[in-house]
Amino acid sequence: MPFVDQIVRYGSLSVVGLGKNTGKTECLRYVMGRLFDMHKIVAVTSIGVDGEGVDQVTFTPKPRIYLEKGMYFTTVSSFYEKKRFLAEICHIEDQATVLGKMVTARALERGKMVLAGPSETVSLQQWVRQIPERFPVDVCLVDGAISRLSPASPVVTRSMILATGAAYSANMRTLVERTRYVYDTVKLPAASPGLTEKLKNVTKGIRVITSQGKINDPGVGSALLSDQVRQVLETCGSRLYVPGVVSNVLLKALGERKEVGETELYVRDFSRIFAEPRVFYTFIRRGGRIFQLFTTHLLAICVNPVSPEGFRLNSAELVENIQRQVDVPVYDIKRIR
Amino acid sequence: MNFTRFAKKIEGLQYLADKMELSGSRVRRYLMQSTFCTRPDILQTDFDILQKALDILSVPGSMPEVMQLRHLFTQVHDIQGTLHALKEQHILDEVELFEIKYFAALCTDFHKVCGLLGFHYENLHDLQEVQRLLDPHGAGTVSFYLYDCYSQSLSRARELATSIDPDREPEKWNSIQDRIREEELAVREMLSTKLSGMYPLLRDNFDRIAHIEIWFAKANLAKRYGMVRPCIAVNGPDDAVLCIENMINPQIADTLGTINKEFQPVSVTLKNGPCLLTGANMSGKTVVLKTLALIQTLTQFSFFVPAQSASIPLVKDVFLVIGDKQDQYRGLSSFAAEMLQLDRIMADIRQGIRLLLLVDEPARTTNPAEGAAILCALVEFLEHYNTMSLISTHYGDLGLSCRKLRVSGFNPVQVKGRLDPLMMNEYMDYSLTEDKEGSVPMEALRIARLLGVDDAFIESAQRYVK
Numbered sequence: 001m002p003f004v005d006q007i008v009r010y011g012s013l014s015v016v017g018l019g020k021n022t023g024k025t026e027c028l029r030y031v032m033g034r035l036f037d038m039h040k041i042v043a044v045t046s047i048g049v050d051g052e053g054v055d056q057v058t059f060t061p062k063p064r065i066y067l068e069k070g071m072y073f074t075t076v077s078s079f080y081e082k083k084r085f086l087a088e089i090c091h092i093e094d095q096a097t098v099l100g101k102m103v104t105a106r107a108l109e110r111g112k113m114v115l116a117g118p119s120e121t122v123s124l125q126q127w128v129r130q131i132p133e134r135f136p137v138d139v140c141l142v143d144g145a146i147s148r149l150s151p152a153s154p155v156v157t158r159s160m161i162l163a164t165g166a167a168y169s170a171n172m173r174t175l176v177e178r179t180r181y182v183y184d185t186v187k188l189p190a191a192s193p194g195l196t197e198k199l200k201n202v203t204k205g206i207r208v209i210t211s212q213g214k215i216n217d218p219g220v221g222s223a224l225l226s227d228q229v230r231q232v233l234e235t236c237g238s239r240l241y242v243p244g245v246v247s248n249v250l251l252k253a254l255g256e257r258k259e260v261g262e263t264e265l266y267v268r269d270f271s272r273i274f275a276e277p278r279v280f281y282t283f284i285r286r287g288g289r290i291f292q293l294f295t296t297h298l299l300a301i302c303v304n305p306v307s308p309e310g311f312r313l314n315s316a317e318l319v320e321n322i323q324r325q326v327d328v329p330v331y332d333i334k335r336i337r
Numbered sequence: 338m339n340f341t342r343f344a345k346k347i348e349g350l351q352y353l354a355d356k357m358e359l360s361g362s363r364v365r366r367y368l369m370q371s372t373f374c375t376r377p378d379i380l381q382t383d384f385d386i387l388q389k390a391l392d393i394l395s396v397p398g399s400m401p402e403v404m405q406l407r408h409l410f411t412q413v414h415d416i417q418g419t420l421h422a423l424k425e426q427h428i429l430d431e432v433e434l435f436e437i438k439y440f441a442a443l444c445t446d447f448h449k450v451c452g453l454l455g456f457h458y459e460n461l462h463d464l465q466e467v468q469r470l471l472d473p474h475g476a477g478t479v480s481f482y483l484y485d486c487y488s489q490s491l492s493r494a495r496e497l498a499t500s501i502d503p504d505r506e507p508e509k510w511n512s513i514q515d516r517i518r519e520e521e522l523a524v525r526e527m528l529s530t531k532l533s534g535m536y537p538l539l540r541d542n543f544d545r546i547a548h549i550e551i552w553f554a555k556a557n558l559a560k561r562y563g564m565v566r567p568c569i570a571v572n573g574p575d576d577a578v579l580c581i582e583n584m585i586n587p588q589i590a591d592t593l594g595t596i597n598k599e600f601q602p603v604s605v606t607l608k609n610g611p612c613l614l615t616g617a618n619m620s621g622k623t624v625v626l627k628t629l630a631l632i633q634t635l636t637q638f639s640f641f642v643p644a645q646s647a648s649i650p651l652v653k654d655v656f657l658v659i660g661d662k663q664d665q666y667r668g669l670s671s672f673a674a675e676m677l678q679l680d681r682i683m684a685d686i687r688q689g690i691r692l693l694l695l696v697d698e699p700a701r702t703t704n705p706a707e708g709a710a711i712l713c714a715l716v717e718f719l720e721h722y723n724t725m726s727l728i729s730t731h732y733g734d735l736g737l738s739c740r741k742l743r744v745s746g747f748n749p750v751q752v753k754g755r756l757d758p759l760m761m762n763e764y765m766d767y768s769l770t771e772d773k774e775g776s777v778p779m780e781a782l783r784i785a786r787l788l789g790v791d792d793a794f795i796e797s798a799q800r801y802v803k
Contacts, residue, residue: 088482089435094414
């Protein structure tokens with residue numbers, strides 16, 4: 001598979017599932033296996049808890065991640081203690097989380113492990129940066145998820161693979177459309193470097209960007225509630241930065257404005273957009289533009305045609321349908337090997 | 338009494354604590370728990386250490402090692418819990434054993450850097466035995482696991498496990514895994530027992546590393562505010578003299594600094610017994626009291642002090658009674674709160690506790706006749722017990738024979754037009770002079786006029802002045 005070479009070039013990758021059981025873990029396993037064959041040293045962690053023996057939502061068996069000998073991994077100490085293979089502790093973070101301190105260890109033999117790594121963006125960013133500084137690691141892998149529940153953004157890695165599948169939607173057309181939607185948000189253009197520099201440390205509230213490029217704080221909350229949205233529409237101009245979540249209400253209201261054609265919306269990254277596809281496309285179709293401060297290279301889309309209930313979509317047809325919509329390679333994760 | 342309590346009662350102390358560059362809550366905990374020292378010999382040694390740290394910081398050539406030291410401070414983990422487990426002779430887990438190994442390695446680094454800097458205080462114990470135990474192959478790395486060489490039965494069990502495929506023979510694999518866990522437990526128990534014997538050394542080193550960091554943070558603070566080593570005044574019953582030349586108040590100096598103004602240093606001498614402090618409004622009487630309290634407290638917490646020179650007699654306690662602490666939640670008026678506070682302090686004095694007492698305008702919130710009477714009684718009491726104290730007041734002609742200091746005061750000649758309160762310190766001479774007479778400056782109306790208060794009102798007030 002060509003994308004594994006690209007992963008090595010980028011040095012870090014997150015595998016992001018669009019939902020539970022979309023084949024994310026299998027995709028990760030595949031990537032790890034290939035990197036191991038290429039004798040690359042890998043460090044892996046997960047946003048939040050992952051890798052349980054049983055999927056905690058559907059209670060169906062879920063493939064656990066095998067850590068190969070020589071791999072580095074980061075998890076909380078309470079999970080580390082439960083490991084049943086030999087590994088050496090290499091580093092411990094001083095700050096403790098509810099589940100204990102973050103332990104980074106190196107597998108001395110092959111074994112299974114429940115991973116629960118940094119759960120917010122800043123510490124995840126630190127992880128991606130520090131691991132290659134501390135250890136002779138070629139690639140950092142992040143087992144990611146897009147979810148309102150996960151404050152950590154997968155965009156901290158330089159490349160990304162999306163995992164989608166029948167578990168996300170059993171209807172072929174819906175699945176293709178939704179995947180296309182996520183793809184379109186990932187591919188939103190990047191903000192100019194100057195503007196990114198000015199905005200990247202703003203993580204709360206809303207900012208207005210004036211035509212001279214000045215950043216003003218209109219003093220409006222986070223634009224999640226319709227009342228706040230109305231204030232945003234009334235007081236803010238056409239260039240807006242929303243560091244938090246871009247809600248459906250906000251995007252809908254912006255898309256219905258008369259001056260939508262001049263609207264430029266800046267977001268931290270694609271994972272912060274929580275709007276219905278229809279609302280998103282209406283905004284775009286009417287001339288609104290969205291820019292991301294942080295972008296990542298989407299390398300591939302992996303599909304899992306089997307849903308946890310046993311429902312199976314036609315693999316070739318699914319791959320073909322999605323492939324027609326996107327500009328990155330699409331693979332059936334079950335057939336890839 | 339520890340630092341936390343003094344930080345609550347002495348204004349400006351918390352401010353300086355916050356200005357100290359400490360790597361985290363672990364070290365801050367040590368600072369907050371440090372005790373108010375009343376022994377001159379300990380303080381002298383402490384000041385020697387602090388002086389050494391300050392000397393090191395002042396040598397430009399030692400910058401690389403200082404940076405290294407600073408980096409090491411940030412690398413120390415809070416292993417309080419692990420140390421506690423060792424002390425209680427619990428069996429440590431792998432993560433805790435790693436923490437100990439990592440800590441021992443850090444101690445070696447600290448020892449090296451302190452040696453390079455010539456900082457020979459708070460010497461760390463040699464932890465080679467710990468390192469030998471947790472790095473049995475002498476690899477010199479900080480990574481850790483339960484090495485095969487710890488136990489033959491463990492290594493045999495592990496070897497056996499490698500020959501079993503967990504997917505094909507899950508039961509067999511599980512049972513051998515259980516055996517491995519048991520063997521590992523035995524190894525951890527063995528290691529924990531050996532390490533618990535070294536607990537005192539580990540604990541000591543853990544404390545000392547925090548102390549080293551505090552010494553250097555204090556030295557940095559001294560460098561930043563131009564603080565000096567105070568002399569400990571000999572503590573005879575009669576001749577104890579507190580003498581400070583050109584003291585500044587760091588917090589107020591910083592605030593003034595933000596508007597490009599400078600703090601005018603003030604010199605002050607106190608003897609045993611009470612001393613009254615008079616001066617016009619806005620003449621900085623309260624600042625003198627606060628700064629005195631701060632300097633006395635800093636001295637006895639082994640800090641250098643913000644002054645050109647200072648000779649400080651040691652006391653058992655410092656009290657700063659500002660009197661604006663309305664204890665409304667307990668239903669007390671400001672007067673009641675002040676009286677009760679003074680009463681508690683006087684009880685201490687009666688018991689023979691040597692202290693420094695600084696009171697800002699006592700009994701000012703009641704009628705002047707009784708207020709003055711209360712002040713006189715307080716002075717008489719302090720005279721009787723020969724208590725070193727400074728009391729600011731606006732009450733004059735009280736016929737008290739005690740020593741009096743007066744803020745030189747206000748020079749209205751220079752004022753052009755209306756006086757901006759922020760510009761006050763341009764026209765004020767904050768220095769203290771010995772005052773032989775008992776009168777107080779009558780400048781309140783003049784200052785009010787200069788501040789631009791309505792003329793007719795001032796005229797009217799003037800008529801009431803006797």
